[in-house]
Structures are given as structure tokens and as C-alpha cells.
Amino acid sequence: MYQKLKGTYDILPSESDFFRYVMQEVSSIAGLYGYKEIQFPILEYANLFQRGVGDSSDIVVKKEMYVFEDRGHRLVALRPEGTAGAVRLYIENGLHMSGHTQRLFYIGPMFRAENPQAGRYRQFTQFGFELIGDPSPDADVELIAINHHLAKRLGITGVTLYLNSIGCRECRPVYQQRLTEYLTSHKDGLCEDCQMRLTINPLRVLDCKEEICQRIVRQAPLQYEHLCEACQAHFEAVKASLTSLGIAFEIDPYLVRGLDYYNRTVFEFKSASLGAQSTFSAGGRYDYLVKDLGGMDTPATGFAMGMERLAMVIEASTGKKRTDFYRPPFVYVAGIGESLSQAVWQALSFLREHGISATTEFRYTQLKKHLKSADKLRSSYAVLLGEDEVQKGIWTLRNLQTGEQIQDSPAEIVAFLRAKKEKAD
Ligand code: ATP
Numbered sequence: 001m002y003q004k005l006k007g008t009y010d011i012l013p014s015e016s017d018f019f020r021y022v023m024q025e026v027s028s029i030a031g032l033y034g035y036k037e038i039q040f041p042i043l044e045y046a047n048l049f050q051r052g053v054g055d056s057s058d059i060v061v062k063k064e065m066y067v068f069e070d071r072g073h074r075l076v077a078l079r080p081e082g083t084a085g086a087v088r089l090y091i092e093n094g095l096h097m098s099g100h101t102q103r104l105f106y107i108g109p110m111f112r113a114e115n116p117q118a119g120r121y122r123q124f125t126q127f128g129f130e131l132i133g134d135p136s137p138d139a140d141v142e143l144i145a146i147n148h149h150l151a152k153r154l155g156i157t158g159v160t161l162y163l164n165s166i167g168c169r170e171c172r173p174v175y176q177q178r179l180t181e182y183l184t185s186h187k188d189g190l191c192e193d194c195q196m197r198l199t200i201n202p203l204r205v206l207d208c209k210e211e212i213c214q215r216i217v218r219q220a221p222l223q224y225e226h227l228c229e230a231c232q233a234h235f236e237a238v239k240a241s242l243t244s245l246g247i248a249f250e251i252d253p254y255l256v257r258g259l260d261y262y263n264r265t266v267f268e269f270k271s272a273s274l275g276a277q278s279t280f281s282a283g284g285r286y287d288y289l290v291k292d293l294g295g296m297d298t299p300a301t302g303f304a305m306g307m308e309r310l311a312m313v314i315e316a317s318t319g320k321k322r323t324d325f326y327r328p329p330f331v332y333v334a335g336i337g338e339s340l341s342q343a344v345w346q347a348l349s350f351l352r353e354h355g356i357s358a359t360t361e362f363r364y365t366q367l368k369k370h371l372k373s374a375d376k377l378r379s380s381y382a383v384l385l386g387e388d389e390v391q392k393g394i395w396t397l398r399n400l401q402t403g404e405q406i407q408d409s410p411a412e413i414v415a416f417l418r419a420k421k422e423k424a425d
């Protein structure tokens with residue numbers, strides 16, 4: 001028997017309506033905030049990501065990227081995240097020429113060769129929002145507000161927003177120097193990955209999850225105490241705007257994020273319901289990336305949310321399982337007797353033309369078998385078609401919960417069903 005790869009998962013027919021529902025809510029929020037969907041390839045040149053996510057990111061340090069040579073000996077990679085591709089798209093298509101800030105969103109599979117755990121996969125789905133071209137603190141606030149709004153729409157509770165500023169290319173080196181001195185004096189106590197990070201990007205040691213590193217980090221000098229005036233003002237403005245919008249936050253001075261391209265504002269949304277992988281959304285400002293990838297000097301800010309962790313948070317918050325979102329075909333059409341296939345087809349088409357989902361089992365001719373199928377599918381109504389109905393040009397409609405039946409013309413029954421369906425929606 002064939003098996004799926006470790007760290008991948010299947011979405012079954014009973015669960016897919018849940019993911020569709022979440023995706024619809026995401027696109028609806030995107031629309032409300034004026035974000036337009038973009039799509040870019042899953043496969044890109046590997047150097048886009050190497051450059052994009054940076055040498056000290058987990059993706060590079062822990063060799064999380066799926067890289068291989070294609071048949072033309074080009075080094076390509078399965079995308080590990082979306083921002084690099086989005087920025088590549090922005091530059092390559094000259095979106096800066098539009099003359100307005102670009103508000104973009106994407107959704108799709110990402111790939112990282114990680115150790116699979118609950119909420120951590122090798123193929124997972126992320127959606128991300130990117131706001132390219134606006135340096136103001138309120139651009140950061142907008143992305144946080146989108147997260148907040150989405151959480152509210154999806155009925156998520158018990159969420160905490162963690163916020164930090166990691167400074168800019170002016171003030172970070174000064175701080176980095178002090179941090180490096182401190183960490184170097186404790187080098188032997190750090191984990192292997194952090195000893196490596198110490199030379200590439202000591203900031204990343206701050207969010208190491210290893211207990212031994214955390215103990216050392218708790219005494220380390222903090223970035224937000226070393227911000228330059230401009231970064232300080234930016235950070236204060238973000239906080240003030242969030243406060244006036246009524247969005248609660250906690251400052252986490254150790255929050256630095258796993259990708260190298262961030263500067264100034266960084267944030268994470270965590271849920272107590274998630275256990276170890278408690279972050280379900282993360283983002284921040286990345287003012288240097290567009291230029292680093294060959295574009296013009298362009299400020300930008302964004303976030304990415306993991307669909308699988310979001311699903312876990314929704315289940316934990318609402319008490320609903322993903323299978324509870326299953327939407328059955330509303331009507332089941334039962335042809336009772338031989339040679340009724342034409343009548344069954346007519347009924348199915350008529351229902352579908354009026355926007356009512358309908359299905360049948362072509363192979364059954366007995367009422368009992370049809371009702372069993374309808375029950376398994378969890379349809380709400382059945383249209384029963386026998387010789388008598390076909391002759392009179394009417395339908396018998398059975399309410400599958402109560403067993404109640406009525407007879408009427410197809411047009412009347414469809415009108416009735418549409419009203420019921422609207423109520424159910
Ligand atoms: P983490 O700290 O969880 O490893 P990260 O910093 O590597 O996350 P980002 O690319 O910033 O990852 O991720 C944004 C979001 O994408 C995360 O909050 C999470 O919801 C999701 N995510 C990241 N990696 C995975 C994964 N391997 N499996 C499932 N979801 C993931």
C-alpha cells in the first residue's frame with residue numbers, strides 16, 4: 001500500500017468544507033481591506049529564497065528548504081514561505097509603477113523539511129498579506145488589525161498579540177555588538193544551532209526555544225532599550241494606534257522572528273490552546289527586502305498565517321470539529337422504479353439550475369436504499385419520483401428529519417426549498 005510522505009497530510013471530503021469556509025472568510029477580509037490576491041509559482045530559483053529569507057533563518061540554518069537540480073541543471077526550490085515570491089512578483093512585474101501602495105495577499109502550500117509534530121508539517125498551507133510601499137506605523141497596525149478582525153470573524157478566543165521592535169540598520173548594529181559581547185561570554189552554554197547563529201545573526205539566539213539558551217537570554221541586553229530615535233518613534237506610534245483601536249498587546253522583548261528580513265515592528269499571534277506550536281500568525285516590517293531582491297528602495301510590511309494551526313485554534317475556541325462544517329448536498333433525488341433515469345436527470349438539473357445542490361444514487365431503484373443513502377449523505381430533503389409522480393408531472397418532497405411529505409409542482413417545490421435553504425445558510 002502506498003503511503004503519504006512523512007509530514008504531509010490528506011484533507012478528506014468530510015473536512016474540506018471547513019477549509020473552504022476558512023478560506024472564504026480570509027478572502028472576504030482581504031476584500032474588506034482592499035487586498036488583491038496574487039499567485040506565484042510553488043517552484044522558484046533557490047537563490048531567491050536563500051537571499052530572501054536570509055542566512056540566519058531557520059530555513060537556511062536548519063536546512064529546511066527542499067532544493068534540487070532540475071533537468072537543465074538549474075538549482076530550484078519548493079517555496080518555504082510566500083514573502084520572497086510575492087516581492088519577486090512585485091519587482092518583476094513593475095508593480096511599483098502603479099503609483100499606489102500595493103496591498104496583496106496569497107494562499108497556498110509551502111514546504112519545509114522540518115521535524116513533523118502537532119501543528120508542524122513538511123507541506124503546510126499559509127496565507128499571507130503584504131503591504132508594499134508604505135513606511136508608516138499605521139501600515140503595521142493595519143496588518144495587525146486584519147489578524148484581529150479575522151480572529152473575531154472566526155470566533156477565536158484566548159489569543160494574545162505579542163509585539164516588539166527589532167530596530168533598523170542604524171541602531172541594530174550598536175545593539176548587536178553589545179548582544180554579541182554578552183552572548184560570546186556565555187557561548188559554551190548555548191545550543192549548537194545558537195553557537196552558529198552567534199556568528200551569523202546573534203539576534204536569532206533571542207528566540208531560541210532551547211531551555212539552556214533561554215536561561216542565558218533572560219539576562220541579555222534588550223533591543224527595545226537600544227532603539228534609535230526614529231525607531232523609537234515608530235514603535236510608540238504603533239503602540240498608540242493599537243491602543244486607540246482597542247487592540248490589546250503584550251511587549252515581548254525576545255521576539256525576533258525566524259526570517260532575517262524583518263526590521264522595526266515584529267509581531268506574533270499566539271493561542272494558549274495550541275501547546276508547543278502556539279504561534280499561528282506572525283509578521284512584521286521588512287523595509288530592506290525589496291531592495292535586497294533587486295527592486296527599488298521600498299518599505300514594506302506583512303504577515304503569514306498557517307492554515308493548520310489556525311484550524312486547530314478554531315476547533316479549540318469554538319468547540320466545533322472540522323467535520324462539523326461539512327455541508328451535505330441539500331436534496332437527494334430518489335428514482336423509485338425502473339427506467340426513471342430521464343425523470344431523475346430532469347429533477348437534478350432543475351434543482352441545480354435554481355442553485356440547490358442535489359445528488360442521487362443512479363444505481364438504486366428502491367425507496368429504502370435511497371433513503372439510507374440520503375441519510376448517510378446527511379441531505380435535508382429527498383425528492384421522490386415514482387411512476388405516479390412522473391405521470392402527473394409532480395414531485396413528492398420528503399423532509400428527511402421529520403419524515404413529513406408534501407406533493408406539488410416542481411416549480412412550487414423549488415420555491416419552497418429555496419426559502420428553506422436561505423434560512424439554513
Ligand atoms: P515557527 O516558529 O512556528 O517555526 P516560523 O517563524 O518558522 O514559525 P513563519 O514563516 O514566520 O514561520 O510562519 C508563519 C506561520 O506559518 C507560523 O506562525 C505557523 O502558523 C505557520 N508555519 C510555519 N512553519 C510551519 C510548519 N512547518 N507547519 C505548519 N505551519 C507552519
Ligand code: MG
Pocket residue numbers: 058258
Ligand atoms: Mg520555523
